[in-house]
Amino acid sequence: MSKNLQVTIDKDSGFCFGVVYAIDMAEEILEEDGYLYCLGDIVHNDEEVARLKAKGLRIISHEDLQDLQNEKVLIRAHGEAPETYKFALENNITLIDASCPVVLKLQNRIKTSHDDQEKILIFGKHGHAEVIGLQGQTNNEAIVFQDIDELDQVDLPSKFTLYSQTTKSVDKFYAIKNELLARGYEVKANDTICRQVSNRYEDLENFSKQYDKIIFVSGKKSSNGKVLFDVCQSVNPQTYFVSDPNELTADIFSSNDTVGICGATSTPMWLMKKVKETIEGM
Structure with a gap:
């Protein structure tokens, strides 16, 4: 029996400009070359990483980098230490620098x-x-x-x-x-x-107060996700952290609940939409 849940996604949640910039850059090169190396997870969200891997993104570690030559490597929004640039120069590696400004x-x-x-x-x-x-x-x-x-x-x-x-x-x-x-x-x-992160505190507090339940969607590795989840939970104790729609269970919700979905600056909008569909199907 359907629980008749009213589900709303927070329009201000999702990728910050630094992440959007890095992903746009990666997708452009993947379209041209069919593959691209990326130093570390491009974003702290396993679902988004899997989507880009399917397009040809190859996630490598600093150890893997030592074995590369004459290749393109993306530096993600998190930035890199000076040694990485030095090594790239010495080994004819073209760095696609998507470090957040x-x-x-x-x-x-x-x-x-x-x-x-x-x-x-x-x-x-x-x-x-x-x-x-x-x-x-x-x-x-x-x-x-x-x-x-x-x-x-x-x-x-x-x-x-x-x-x-x-x-x-x-x-x-x-x-x-x-x-x-x-x-x-x-x-x-x-x-x-970053004010794009900290300005979200107040927005998320206001958003979280408006619903019976809050589903906060974020990768488990996201520092920013941890901070923003705490913000939501501080004003709405009925806040649940999920990384994947499969983690949702019907017993979280009561009939006719209003449900708000929000996320970290590393959470893709498509994933929040998937969570919304899953909840609406309960």
Whole structure:
């Protein structure tokens, strides 16, 4: 028996311009050449990666890159460390650079700070592609931390410059800055969080309040997905995280529920539409 669910997709959810730019670039080359190497997942969404792989995208690691010569390789929106460019030059690899302009600007700022002999802290996720690229600008000397508690184990200089991965929580960044100031450090803080991400907080809060249930669609690897899911759940406890329509079960919904679907900046619109169709069929 149909549950008569009213399902709406958030029109502002989905790919940010950095991801759109990288995917458009990849699709253009795939159409011309039939294949293209990409350094790491082009986007933190397995379903979108699978769609592009079917068109000829070949995802490679930094180790795989060492074996390539005379090929084209796409650098995704997350950006890369200077060593990658150097290696490409030495091995006649053409880099198709789809680094997000917001990330590139941040890389340049961090490099300038490092060149000016500033001690650098980066609020970001360990091992995240963007963070590896940022750390590369400092000769890997920057201190990366996900949580302020991690810094209890670190012998910090009395004065340093603080940066953030572009997809982190603005509130958390400022809470960290204030706590470090309260601890007596001299902190030169740079809010380098992408506004296309942070402006979504308020939009998603408003969206999430309007429905009985919220289905948040995102890849499990997406940092930004984790932050935005928390935003939705904070205003609507009936928020569910799914990466694939198959993860949905009918018992989530009650008859006549209103359901809102939204997602991360790495979630494709076609996937949210697929989730909508699945829910409407329940």
